[in-house]
Amino acid sequence: MARRGTSKTLSGDVYSQLRDAILLGQVRPGERLKPTALREEYDVSISVVREVLTRLAEQRLVVAEPNQGFSVAPLTRAHLEELVEARCSIEGLAIRMSVARGDLEWESKVLAVHHRLEGTPIWLEGPEKVINPEWVSVHAAFHATLLEACGNSIILDVCASLFDMAELYRRWNETGTSTVTRDVAKEHRDLAAAALEHDAELAEKLLVEHIRTTRDMALTGIPALAREAAGEQPA
Amino acid sequence: MARRGTSKTLSGDVYSQLRDAILLGQVRPGERLKPTALREEYDVSISVVREVLTRLAEQRLVVAEPNQGFSVAPLTRAHLEELVEARCSIEGLAIRMSVARGDLEWESKVLAVHHRLEGTPIWLEGPEKVINPEWVSVHAAFHATLLEACGNSIILDVCASLFDMAELYRRWNETGTSTVTRDVAKEHRDLAAAALEHDAELAEKLLVEHIRTTRDMALTGIPALAREAAGEQPA
DNA sequence: ATCGCAATAAGAATCGATAGTTAGCTCAGG
DNA sequence: CCTGAGCTAACTATCGATTCTTATTGCGAT
Numbered sequence: 001m002a003r004r005g006t007s008k009t010l011s012g013d014v015y016s017q018l019r020d021a022i023l024l025g026q027v028r029p030g031e032r033l034k035p036t037a038l039r040e041e042y043d044v045s046i047s048v049v050r051e052v053l054t055r056l057a058e059q060r061l062v063v064a065e066p067n068q069g070f071s072v073a074p075l076t077r078a079h080l081e082e083l084v085e086a087r088c089s090i091e092g093l094a095i096r097m098s099v100a101r102g103d104l105e106w107e108s109k110v111l112a113v114h115h116r117l118e119g120t121p122i123w124l125e126g127p128e129k130v131i132n133p134e135w136v137s138v139h140a141a142f143h144a145t146l147l148e149a150c151g152n153s154i155i156l157d158v159c160a161s162l163f164d165m166a167e168l169y170r171r172w173n174e175t176g177t178s179t180v181t182r183d184v185a186k187e188h189r190d191l192a193a194a195a196l197e198h199d200a201e202l203a204e205k206l207l208v209e210h211i212r213t214t215r216d217m218a219l220t221g222i223p224a225l226a227r228e229a230a231g232e233q234p235a
Numbered sequence: 236m237a238r239r240g241t242s243k244t245l246s247g248d249v250y251s252q253l254r255d256a257i258l259l260g261q262v263r264p265g266e267r268l269k270p271t272a273l274r275e276e277y278d279v280s281i282s283v284v285r286e287v288l289t290r291l292a293e294q295r296l297v298v299a300e301p302n303q304g305f306s307v308a309p310l311t312r313a314h315l316e317e318l319v320e321a322r323c324s325i326e327g328l329a330i331r332m333s334v335a336r337g338d339l340e341w342e343s344k345v346l347a348v349h350h351r352l353e354g355t356p357i358w359l360e361g362p363e364k365v366i367n368p369e370w371v372s373v374h375a376a377f378h379a380t381l382l383e384a385c386g387n388s389i390i391l392d393v394c395a396s397l398f399d400m401a402e403l404y405r406r407w408n409e410t411g412t413s414t415v416t417r418d419v420a421k422e423h424r425d426l427a428a429a430a431l432e433h434d435a436e437l438a439e440k441l442l443v444e445h446i447r448t449t450r451d452m453a454l455t456g457i458p459a460l461a462r463e464a465a466g467e468q469p470a
Numbered sequence: 471a472t473c474g475c476a477a478t479a480a481g482a483a484t485c486g487a488t489a490g491t492t493a494g495c496t497c498a499g500g
Numbered sequence: 501c502c503t504g505a506g507c508t509a510a511c512t513a514t515c516g517a518t519t520c521t522t523a524t525t526g527c528g529a530t
Contacts (some may be wrong), residue, residue, distance in 0.1 A: 009302070010484070011483080035511085036510095036511080047484060048484065050512090051483095051484095054293075058290050059293065066242075067491055068492075068511090089328050090325060152317050152320050153317060154317045154397070158393055244513070245513075246514085269481080271481075279515090285483085303521095303523095
């Protein structure tokens, strides 16, 4: 039997592992997630795998078709557009509240996590451009921290969930394919600065732009979406 | 074995049944949901029960404590406050979009579902004041329809989920205990009217007031919350 | 009497086996 | 050559048994 990790339950461990695998792009959007295969990979029983898949399906990271099993959520143009609109509205709301209410402790935290982000390379060493899992995690923490002082854990939950869904689109962006150029580090720097100066309006504006730029990258940088935009079949 | 209902899978059926049972207040907030008992009640195996509980936990209608099983989400003052704030912000956003964008078809639907709501009695016949499940469902449909034209299914999902969480607070309100008085039918009527006239600002204002009034009712009308407010232990 | 430990019982998590479903293939009939 | 009923293989959903965890109770030591 598989030994327990950091979580209290076996399924909790497998849950975080599979979730990370999906968010890190180790399995393709739309690809089927066969319980039997996962059972072997994680060395747990089928029931545990099903529980994990069920949880991920409830969060829409995975889709469940009755009697046809589970697959990683597919990437589509329409979904991306809705997701971006939702994030702009809701995360926009949250950052305004957060920047307005944030106290000294929050400021310190923003500063700290932004510094950490600046010091973490996006790509792993080596010839292949493979994303640094550490960067993914710090990047998520940076965005979460910006919103954190909004003081409403329900809103924060919603934002975290939307951010996760968007992670898939960030991940499957092929570098070099997109015609859009950007300076992500600068966007983050400006965002942090606006937050620290408690300029809620500016912070919201920068966050919205940041999210929209990511969308524009994805629309041209993800082959399936670029094709879809050109009127062809999605992959 | 339990026979299949409307859903494609057995667990899908049990899911809706248990969910309804919780939303209709057939099991008390905080009460434990023992797999063995539910297994017998629904005549399905323990695995199906666990899958259902896992899904409900993911939506926060149920809480899962590792190695201590599941229970219906408890009602607390702090949670209610956050929920109300979140609903005002997010549903407010959605209704503004919806009212601005709604077309003729949407108007007709609002009119129809509001008429249906007016014609459905809140309480079932009889001496006991027991809520009419039909009203609960039409009421949910009315609120969903108001937001529907916002055109963003992700935002609608979030709103539906928040509305469900709030259902618990509506349900456990004991009539007569609250000092707050209201005319719910009028609130709904005004809301529908503002929507039909495409007055987005007014519709948002009315919706926010509607949600806040519900909160005020709950704070005095739910014994556990009233006690909590008075500085005592929550039930 | 109170504390701490061990035994126990109740219940939760995990397992592998069985039943049920769907998609794909084969082959007879048109 | 096409169609579709029936078969088959692959996979999904459901089941009940087993293993593991936690809370409780009883008992002896302080």
